[in-house]
Amino acid sequence: MVRGKIQIKKIENTTSRQVTFSKRRSGLFKKAHELSVLCDAQVAAIIFSQKGRLYDFASSDIQKTIKRYAEYKGEYFVAESHPTEQYVQGLKKEMVTMVEKIEMLEVHNQKLMGRSLAFCSLKELQEIATQIEKSLHIVRSRKAKLYEDEVEKLKAKERELKDERVRLSGRVGEEPSGMPSGSKEKEDVETDLSIGFPKSRS
Amino acid sequence: MVRGKIQIKKIENTTSRQVTFSKRRSGLFKKAHELSVLCDAQVAAIIFSQKGRLYDFASSDIQKTIKRYAEYKGEYFVAESHPTEQYVQGLKKEMVTMVEKIEMLEVHNQKLMGRSLAFCSLKELQEIATQIEKSLHIVRSRKAKLYEDEVEKLKAKERELKDERVRLSGRVGEEPSGMPSGSKEKEDVETDLSIGFPKSRS
């Protein structure tokens, strides 16, 4: 029994509020449905309860209704971070550029590797050959340089060891003995060191 | 005055339907508002009239409500062509792959061109040198083949011309004359054709 006009303000009693919510919610949805049928309208209603639970009603597909709303209002209902069409276009453009670059590099690579030459003109072949010769020259020089450095390092080490040996002999005050023979007659250590297999060990 | 219970079905009379639409719509919005206040709920309602006109109500910001709905349902209400976050992630992943490929190709290219060798080991240098030598061999072979083909073509042409000359001479019934001298003693036409500038024209 209704005691009188109710005030439209938040119902403080939790139970009462929940009951009212449930009843009025279904009442609202009923009214929404009736409106949609009687007047041939597209109706959608969304309700979040205080607890955050979702209730919805739609006379047709709610997604369609919301999309229609979005189009009508010219708005997207999307997360803040959602990418724009423009941004994606930018990405795609970048990708096209990258694909082109990859193709270009692959073709170049192929040619430098001596493949896919079937449609090269003589002139082009000549250019490629020149480039390759140049490359080969550089690589060989670099290789030679590395060898040299290696040899230098080893020579330095040998010299160091020899000095050490002399110093030790001096301290002991004896003639060097028990040292590998033949170390004195060979002044040029270079002949003693070589890349590859050692000649022999005496 | 209401004559009796009304049927919940489309009102055929246009005027009546429009009036009912207007009244029930405001009634619905009023109920929605009351529900939101009484029960502290978030309510939104969207109505499209039969004519396609939009009416909406929301207890708070309707955009927020719809966004909340979208998040709750895990859906975007966006135009068909609008890119999803997932799609963009896919693109970005592809781009990373492409960037890596480009870097790899560039490094390879650089090495084949004899550049950026500073940090190559001897072993690596040796491999590069071997590859380059192989490439050079292939390119030179290809070049040689092209030269040969060219020469073959020219020889064939010369032979053809010679045959033609002989036939013409036979028809005229005379000793060939006015022909370039020395064409008979030279059986090997190869010496007569060369790549580059012609030696001379007699």
Add this chain to the structure above:
DNA sequence: TTGACTATGTATAACGT
């Protein structure tokens, strides 16, 4: 269109169970 009027149907607040 829009707003009033009003008889009547409906929704629902306050209770029970």
Add this chain to the structure above:
DNA sequence: TACGTTATACATAGTCA
């Protein structure tokens, strides 16, 4: 918590202005 009941408040169909 959820469902009946019921007295009331509210909504609204039909009508007129």
